[in-house]
Amino acid sequence: MGEDKTLIIQALTVLLGGLICVATVELIRRDLLRTAYALIWLAAGVAVALIGLFSSGFFYLVQKYTGMLYQTFILFCILSFAIILMMQFSILISRLSDRNKRLTQDVAILQEELRRQRGLPADEATNQIKAPATRGPAER
Amino acid sequence: MSEGKRRILCIIPAYNEEEAVVQVVRELREHLPQADVLVVDDGSFDRTAERARAAGALVCSLAFNLGIGAAVQTGLKYAARNGYDVAIQVDGDGQHPAEEIPPLLEVLEKNSEVDVVIGSRFLPSPGRPVQDGFKSTGTRRIGIRIFAAAISVICRQRLTDTTSGFRATRGEAIGFLGRFYPRDYPEVEALVLLHQAGYVIRETPVVMRERQGGASSIRLGHGLYYMIKVFMAVALGLLKETKGLKGDPTTFPRRALD
Numbered sequence: 001m002g003e004d005k006t007l008i009i010q011a012l013t014v015l016l017g018g019l020i021c022v023a024t025v026e027l028i029r030r031d032l033l034r035t036a037y038a039l040i041w042l043a044a045g046v047a048v049a050l051i052g053l054f055s056s057g058f059f060y061l062v063q064k065y066t067g068m069l070y071q072t073f074i075l076f077c078i079l080s081f082a083i084i085l086m087m088q089f090s091i092l093i094s095r096l097s098d099r100n101k102r103l104t105q106d107v108a109i110l111q112e113e114l115r116r117q118r119g120l121p122a123d124e125a126t127n128q129i130k131a132p133a134t135r136g137p138a139e140r
Numbered sequence: 141m142s143e144g145k146r147r148i149l150c151i152i153p154a155y156n157e158e159e160a161v162v163q164v165v166r167e168l169r170e171h172l173p174q175a176d177v178l179v180v181d182d183g184s185f186d187r188t189a190e191r192a193r194a195a196g197a198l199v200c201s202l203a204f205n206l207g208i209g210a211a212v213q214t215g216l217k218y219a220a221r222n223g224y225d226v227a228i229q230v231d232g233d234g235q236h237p238a239e240e241i242p243p244l245l246e247v248l249e250k251n252s253e254v255d256v257v258i259g260s261r262f263l264p265s266p267g268r269p270v271q272d273g274f275k276s277t278g279t280r281r282i283g284i285r286i287f288a289a290a291i292s293v294i295c296r297q298r299l300t301d302t303t304s305g306f307r308a309t310r311g312e313a314i315g316f317l318g319r320f321y322p323r324d325y326p327e328v329e330a331l332v333l334l335h336q337a338g339y340v341i342r343e344t345p346v347v348m349r350e351r352q353g354g355a356s357s358i359r360l361g362h363g364l365y366y367m368i369k370v371f372m373a374v375a376l377g378l379l380k381e382t383k384g385l386k387g388d389p390t391t392f393p394r395r396a397l398d
Contacts, residue, residue: 101206104204104206108203109214111201112201112218113222
């Protein structure tokens with residue numbers, strides 16, 4: 001690999017890291033991403049940029065201490081990052097689905113209590129709130 | 141909680157089984173007129189909710205299908221919120237005959253220390269041969285036996301029918317289950333949870349029928365897979381933080397996910 005090519009790769013890597021950071025900040029600014037979940041992306045962006053900046057020294061050190069060639073090492077990094085991210089998503093999904101469940105249950109309970117309190121016959125108390133009783137896939 | 145005026149709620153989870161549910165509601169109202177009947181419509185596409193209501197039941201309609209665990213939990217929450225003394229889980233498919241409920245209640249009445257009574261298909265009852273009634277199919281019974289053995293060891297008491305959904309719960313335990321009722325494999329997991337929290341479980345013999353309609357939440361052909369999953373769930377559940385579980389639900393944050 002010639003000097004000039006290495007330089008291009010370095011520049012592209014730094015650019016990618018910068019792009020990740022800029023995109024993350026922009027997403028937070030537009031309120032599309034919560035700050036707490038943006039941290040991992042900012043960290044990733046900074047890490048990519050730093051690796052790009054100090055690639056030769058960095059990869060030298062990695063190879064010296066772990067024996068991993070830089071291709072292997074990059075694959076290792078990508079895998080670790082993906083796994084951490086997916087774990088975080090799993091946690092989030094579990095929490096969301098649990099909250100979703102509790103809300104759904106509470107709505108159902110409150111509807112029935114409301115109906116009983118108003119003393120209305122079948123369905124009238126909740127017809128204003130609830131969708132038609134015959135539900136189908138179309139409603140999703 | 142005056143004597144003889146206990147408020148009883150029968151909880152019937154139902155998903156697309158209007159015919160069977162109507163039957164079950166009618167039967168309960170006939171055999172157990174002192175009890176309120178609550179059908180938890182788990183996001184059915186058919187007319188389960190309307191028909192149950194027309195048959196005289198209270199109905200909680202979940203906006204979408206949450207699964208049997210969450211449906212039963214809805215009923216337990218309703219019971220706890222509305223101050224019922226006893227909550228009885230009855231399947232919506234007609235497996236659990238209404239005339240088998242009084243024996244469950246009797247156990248609670250005679251044993252003040254018992255919090256949860258489970259109707260077991262496999263306990264011999266005096267004056268009734270064990271062969272009576274529906275006991276599930278061959279391969280399933282093997283699974284049920286293995287569960288029973290494992291859960292008996294964990295709970296340090298002999299339990300014969302850990303997958304039975306025919307249960308009566310009273311008092312504080314209703315609120316506890318309303319808060320922590322497991323979602324994925326509820327019957328087996330709930331037992332372990334109750335045991336860990338220090339509640340007293342008791343089994344009593346009942347006779348069950350073959351289901352009248354609908355399908356088991358435990359599908360055939362998935363039996364082995366189901367068993368592995370339940371064992372995993374129970375094993376992982378045992379790793380959870382359980383100190384001070386009873387009485388102070390806030391010390392069980394990982395399940396509550398508050």
